[in-house]
Amino acid sequence: MAEQAYATVAVTGATGALGSRVARRLAEQGVPQLLVARDPDRLPELPAAQRRGPAAYDDAQAMRAAVEGASTLVLVSGRPTGRRLEEHATAVEAATAVGVDRVVYVSLLGAAPDATYRNARDHWLTEQFLAGAGVRHTVVRAGIYASTPAALADDALTVRGPGGTGRAAFVTHEDIAAVLTAVLLDEGPASEHDGAVLEVTGPEALTLEEAVAQIAESTGRPYRYVPETLEEAFVRRWRMGLPGEQIEAWISWYLAIAGGGLSAVTDVVPRLTGAPAARVVEADWWPAPGRAS
Ligand SMILES: NC(=O)c1ccc[n+]([C@@H]2O[C@H](COP(=O)([O-])OP(=O)(O)OC[C@H]3O[C@@H](n4cnc5c(N)ncnc54)[C@H](OP(=O)(O)O)[C@@H]3O)[C@@H](O)[C@H]2O)c1
Structure with missing residues (x-):
């Protein structure tokens, strides 16, 4: 049987954790790719992939x-x-101007104009733009990364924040990349994913204490979660010298978890990939402590 010939996919963010995983998976399927970066020298070398750029998102030309x-x-x-x-x-x-007729956008779970998590609000704005742009599109809302608590830990491997005992369905980069790959391989003349908003989550809703305990188990290192009050959270970050916007963003991340709005478990990973979603403890990669700030 002849191998399926895929149309070319342009992958942005391929110098990063998520885009690089998507690019690797597409290369394994023989999909021709244009890997796009601000610094193309940092792009991976992959079969059937051209390295393109330098190109920042706001540079139309x-x-x-x-x-x-x-x-x-x-x-x-x-x-x-x-x-x-x-x-x-x-x-x-820029993409539609040169003939791209389908966009798959990596958004964020909970994207809404009034989202508690500050960074989820402008994802909603992009989603609205895309819906009106007249191009085939799919929105893939990534759940809270399993890796983020590890990136938030301090040098003593302590994660401190006002997350209370709220739960979130943390999801691995690998599972989000697997979902994106499944969507991309279903290219159709019209894919069942056209116009869809796919919410990608892990298999269980965990408190931060439980998620951090799984990170400790996976890494064999003594990560721990210490809940803070809202007031303690503001004062400590201010005294660390963080800018106000960053303080607001991180505190709102914890508050979104505390509020429970990110705790629903969806079937998107098993439905699209045919495999169960990975637990936090099964993540393949952990960022260094302190990386988030
Ligand atoms: N779901 C979650 O919990 C969660 C958590 C954190 C972030 N996010 C979002 O998910 C995205 C991907 O996550 P990740 O882990 O792959 O992050 P990452 O490792 O930081 O990678 C981000 C990628 O986007 C590229 N990029 C950023 N701004 C750009 C711009 N203006 N123009 C062109 N390229 C740009 C970066 O290029 P350079 O290498 O040139 O910087 C990098 O390749 C993040 O950028 C953020 O929007 C989601």
């Missing part, structure tokens, strides 16, 4: 040149800058 020749764009959301809508909208418009 560079993005047009970088994604030209692709049918589909995977837009991994950029880091929070206060300008994410402009950055993402510019990237989408």
Whole structure:
């Protein structure tokens, strides 16, 4: 039987944790790719993949040149800058201008105009833009990364915040990448994922204490979670010298978990990948402590 020939996919964020996993999975399936980065020298070398850039999302000309020749764009959301809508909208418009007819956007679970988690609000703005942009699209809302508590730990491996005993369905990068790959391989003339909003979660809703205990088990290192009051959380971060926006963003992350709105477990991982979602303890990778700030 002849191998299936796939159309070319442009993958952004491929110097990062999520995009690199998507690129590796697509390469394993023989999908031709354009890997797009601000610093193309940091892109992985993969079969059937061209390295493109330098292209930042808000540089329309560079993005047009970088994604030209692709049918589909995977837009991994950029880091929070206060300008994410402009950055993402510019990237989408640049792609459609050179013939990309499908966009798969990596959004965030809980994206809403009034989301408790500050960084979830501008994901909602991008989702609205995409819905009106007149291009085939799928929104993949990534759940809270299993790796984030490890990145939030201090040098003593302590994670401190006002998360209380709220629960979240933490999900691994590998599972999000697997879902994105399944969506991308189902390219159709019209995919069942067109217009869909897929909420990608892990298999169980954990408190921060439970999630951090699984990180400790996985790494063999003594990570622990110490709940803070809201007031303690603000004062400690301010005295650490963090800027106000970052203080608000991180505290709102804990408050979103405390509020329970990120605790629903969905069937997206097993339904699209055919395998159960990984538990936190099964994650393949842990960022260094302190990386989140
Ligand atoms: N679901 C969650 O819990 C969660 C947690 C944290 C973040 N996120 C979001 O998910 C995204 C991907 O996560 P990740 O773990 O893969 O993050 P990551 O390792 O920091 O990778 C982010 C990637 O996006 C690229 N990028 C960022 N801003 C860009 C811009 N303006 N123009 C072009 N490229 C840009 C980065 O390029 P460079 O290498 O050039 O910087 C990098 O390749 C993050 O960027 C963030 O929006 C989600």
